[in-house]
Structure formats: structure tokens, C-alpha cells
Amino acid sequence: MSISVLVTRPPAFLFDLDGTLADTLPDLAASTNAVRARFDLPPLALATVRSYIGDGARTLLVRALAELGPDDATIDDAYAAYAEHHTAQCTGDATLFPGVQEHLERLAADGHPIAVVTNKPERFARPLAEHLGLGAFTDVVIGGDTLPTRKPDPAMLRHALERLDASSVDAVMVGDGLQDLRAGKALGSRTIACLFGYGDPAALRREGADTYWQAFGRPADPERPISGTA
16 A cells, blocks of 8 residues: 655745845945936935835836926836946845845755745846845746736735745745735735835834844744744
8 A cells, every 4th residue: 555645845935135135225226316317316315215115116216206296208218217227237236135145045955945026127136136146046036027016916926936836825925015015915925024124114013024034034023933034
């Protein structure tokens, strides 16, 4: 008599990119200010650009050019200029946050499928991921223009899990923005809020997550652990 053994894979981890895995603010600000210069506007401070990050490049530009009251044609022109500048700039000064490399190594060694799911356009997300060495952990990089919708719509997360051949059961969405937490909740996955990233920590707390990281891989609430955070 044969006995079948059910093998259960460890849960998948889906990571946002900007403000979660990597500090990309200097590059985002450089390209944003290059666009503002094109419209004879003064540069924005890093803190201001930081507050605009999370919903994709076009939305970033709408916020960054708000004083112009830009119409769609203006944003199209601005995005073209941004894309030209950011093609080289996207890997200019970006670095992984402390602890990312070691944490991903542990997750991969334990068999957790890993994907990057970001609202950053794929044309920038893929070369940035490779530049940062994330290709050692995953070849699944889902950008904000990979599908017709982006986070907080959970379709990106589902697509990533399909690419990983992984289940949504016990999957974990890790991010620094409200859109990350909302996408994870809509999927029915667990969520980790990165309080060190570009999102407002108070807003992330109000939104609610299964746990919170004060630094990458370091829970702010040790009494509420989640698989893979130790």
C-alpha cells in the first residue's frame, strides 16, 4: 500500500520596493526635481518628495506639479521627461536598507517563495532589483504597470503568487504604505507594516497590520510575532 505525503511549502513573502527593501528617495527626488526644472519650478526638499511616494510615478508627478494644476497632457509630458531621466537615475544612489540582505537569505534558505510587488513602473523596478542584488532571491518582479491595476488592488499580489506557484494561504505582504496593507488585506494575507519607510507611521498604525517593523526584520511589537520575522 502506497502512502502519499502532503508537502506544504513555507508561506510566500511579497515585498514592496521603495521604502521597504530599498532607500530610493535620493533617486526619486533627483528625477522629480529634473521634471520640475523643466517647468521652471524650484526643487522640492527630500521630505516633500518622500511624502509623495507610494502610488506610482505618474501620481508622484501629479503631486509634485500640483501648483501648475496639470492636465493629462502636461502629466504625459512630465512623465516622458521623468522616464528619460530616471532610466539611468533609478540605480544611481539606491541602497538596500540595513538587514535586508541577511533577512532575505534566511527566508530563501527556509524555502519561502519571494516576490517584489511595487507600484514603481516595471521598466524601473526590474533594473533596480537587479542592481540591488534581489535577483539572487527572486525573478518575480511585478511593477505598477504590469497589470491594468496596481496596489491597493490585490490583483498584483495574486499575479505574483501565480508566478511563484505559491498559495495565498499564510502569504505575507510587507510594505511601508497604506496601499500595501490594503492590498494584503484584500487578498486575505497577513501584513507587515514597515514603520521605517516612507509612509506615515501613525497612519500605518491606524490602518492596522498583523505586525510592525521598526527596522527591516525587527518587530516593533515583539509580543505579536509573525512567521519569518525572527
